[in-house]
Amino acid sequence: MADSLSLSTAASLGSDSLYGLEELLALAGERLGEEVTPRTVRLYATEGLIDRPGKDRRRAVYGQRHLLQLLLIRALARRGLSLTAIAPLVTCSDEELGQQLLQLEEPSPSAEQQEALSYLQSLQGERSLSSSPGSSASLLPLLGSPLSSSSASLSPQRSLSTRSAGRSNVASSRWHRFSLAPGVELHLSESASIPPAGKRREAWLARLLERLREQLESES
């Protein structure tokens, strides 16, 4: 019953053509100039960003609306939008989806636009340089260097970022951020007390390292 219902929904949207997942991915990839993976589509579907596919026997089938949604989500995500921000933008009518997509597919930029953009990109570049380890980290000398260089090869872990997200509930506290290695950052609250150099500092660092190891191991 559910199957026939979703099929009829797709049909009522006026999309003559129904695609399998492969076809959908190929079409989207071509339009976007980037590869779209089945995982991405599944993620968007679970997050409710893309309507649930219809079913033809046991095969999931997609229509024009799904394609529009997928194109729009990718176009917005490439502009730096988070999925939560995208969610309300992809629930509108097919026509509106198409319009939004048209707006995003701009003609090639003018000379003035190019100049302003490349200027901003150069500022961006300076920013990432200045936040490289050591240069902006005024508190780092206090801390010593708690992580060995091998940690640079580890990608940021989800449980670490969840942990750091918890701090934002503390409304008035201030946080300092130090880049320890490419892709690895330390967030330090102003209220954190760092033991003075010596045995206590060493023990504190050892505890931190232990916590970090636990986190990384529970992730892998």
Next chain:
Amino acid sequence: MNPSLHFRPLRPAVAADGATTLDLLITVRSPEHPPMQLKERPGLNLALVIDRSGSMAGSKLSHARKAARFLAGELTERDRLAIVTFDEEVNVLVPSQPVRDPLLFISAINTIHSGGCTALFDGWLAGATQVANQLDPAGLNRVLLLSDGQANEGLTDAEAIAAKVEGLTQRGISTSAFGLGSGFDEDLMGAMAAAGDGTLAQIESPKQLADLYASELQGLASTVGRKVSIGIRAKHGAELVDLLNDLPLTSAGNHQLPNLRYGQELSVGVRLQLPAWMPNQEIASVRLAWDSPDQEGRKTLIEQLTLPVKPEAELEGLEVDPEVAEQLALLRANRERRLAIEELDRGDLRAAMASIEAIDQRLKGLPQSDAITRERRLLAEKKELMTQDRNLSRKRLRRESLRSSLNVWESGDDNV
């Protein structure tokens, strides 16, 4: 319809047989109204950059959301709007797009919640990038930055930030800086608005935000000229010895004026030192240059200053133009507030109060017009505040000191 330049000397002549110190007001007058045949206002390309750091929590952020909803509601599909929020991280909430359906923006705005610390520069950078993506060289492209804090994450140095903002102004995107509450960095916000060729606002109550945005839109819509510069060249041995407004210098060595709006007058006060002068000899040439929002290329206007020449003995007896005297005194009063701020920063409260007192003493000697009365009331208020709330006093002094060099928003109700 173009702006015009006018000269008003304090005394209407210079000396033939001796040196003259010439005090002069140079007034830039914008046309009253746009020409009748002018189509609707040019489209706006805006990014609203909102500080959502921890200190914004509560009523500040709820007013910021409300004001942002108001802004989205005021724009039309000819305008573009992007919304960026920042704490220590930057989030492009809505990428730049035409405001076809304000509801779309409003639902995104409603999701803004307070977070951590203040990566003000990164937030500005993200907003600027949104505007740059859609840059319309013939339109009005601007970043509106709202913050209640000190930049404490990423690039934080005021001068360095201002230099980068100025680079973007040169590339066609202006920046307005709005400080909210009592914790923002007034020097940084002032420097950003000056470098950004935009508006400076200091809002003590978040309730004023909607009025501010309305006035900002109105100001943008009635822009006659942006990137306005004035070049003053003294001639034939005359010398420009003082310029009373704190105008930023442009790369060409001219002075940058705020954006010109319909019906607006801007006055620049100067002092020239002249040797004995010959009749009909030009004293200075003044060149105004600006970008017009609806026409391509830079516009210029040049006026030459000549004045009647009289024997030195007769100059003394010439009447002083009272309006010019008043304007010059007000410009000086703006500038001298800087001294009081420096003294406050040194912790010398007594000297700062004495400086304010000295400004007031000079204003006291003038006819007590409405403008002078208001100015003296502002000074008395600052003096009183210094002992009660030094931070607020400094913020207001900074804002007032910038009135003669950039567009400073003043709400209707804080002129007390």
